[in-house]
Amino acid sequence: MALEQDIADLIKSADRLTDTVDHKIQSIQAELNAKKAEIDSRLTAKEQAVEGYILNARNEQGFEVQNYNHDFIDLYDRGDIKLPVGMGLHADNPLNDYFDIEIIPVTSGAEPDKRHDVAQELLTAMNIGRGTQHFSGSFNILHLKHKANMPLPTKWVFFIPQQHVKTGQGASFLCWAKGKGFNWQMDTNMQWKQVVYAWRPSANPGTYVHIDVYMHEVGGELYLALPTIVTGVWPEGRVLGNLYSQKNEMYRKGAAWFDVSLFDAFHDGNTATGGDPANDRV
Structure with a gap:
């Protein structure tokens, strides 16, 4: 009878130990889940910050015209x-x-x-x-x-x-x-x-x-x-x-200074520059 009681007590102890281990595992898993969620949240926030920085950098970038007379004014x-x-x-x-x-x-x-x-x-x-x-x-x-x-x-x-x-x-x-x-x-x-x-x-x-x-x-x-x-x-x-457009400003002011049209100023085939049509600059 004593042996049976010892076995029963041992089984109860094992059950308690199992419960304790299960509880500990669940606690550890909960902590891991919380930490993972925290890391994921911080990573998402960082990704959003980087994407926002890139987007803002692109949106804030200024542009200047490279081709003369893009506005067809001349x-x-x-x-x-x-x-x-x-x-x-x-x-x-x-x-x-x-x-x-x-x-x-x-x-x-x-x-x-x-x-x-x-x-x-x-x-x-x-x-x-x-x-x-x-x-x-x-x-x-x-x-x-x-x-x-x-x-x-x-x-x-x-x-x-x-x-x-x-x-x-x-x-x-x-x-x-x-x-x-x-x-x-x-x-x-x-x-x-x-x-x-x-x-x-x-x-x-x-x-x-x-x-x-x-x-x-x-x-x-x-x-x-x-x-x-x-x-x-x-x-x-x-x-x-x-x-x-700095080109437009420069060309137009230059033509005004020399009192010639833009067509004359930048086409060497005309008398304003007295030269060779192969050297046209527009």
């Missing part, structure tokens, strides 16, 4: 039409033979209701507002409309001023477009759209693209404003305005 006479200085034309399909051409001013300080309807539409799309009188800063819209009696151009139609984009260094091309039948996302169903192309830096620093504009549809039409090249990757969601 114009020259080509026969009976005006075209932006620096805009390239293809000899195989002369622009003024294939298109009706119009320059539409978007001028800060002008009475809002006296601006062209297209200018008012664009200011609304840019979040400036069609009723805003003063803004930074004035620019022109280029309007091309394919003539009804002309065939589809076989070559590119034009290139933007200083169209060479150094993509290997990291760059972006942006513009506002309203059109149909054109490349570079300018086929917008005749609604104003901000076009953005961005290239991240690559292992090959010598890569580049040219912003050559083609028309792929007979009867094409295009309104184009602020074709802009910047260094760096343009942040998603940022609205393009008329950015700072």
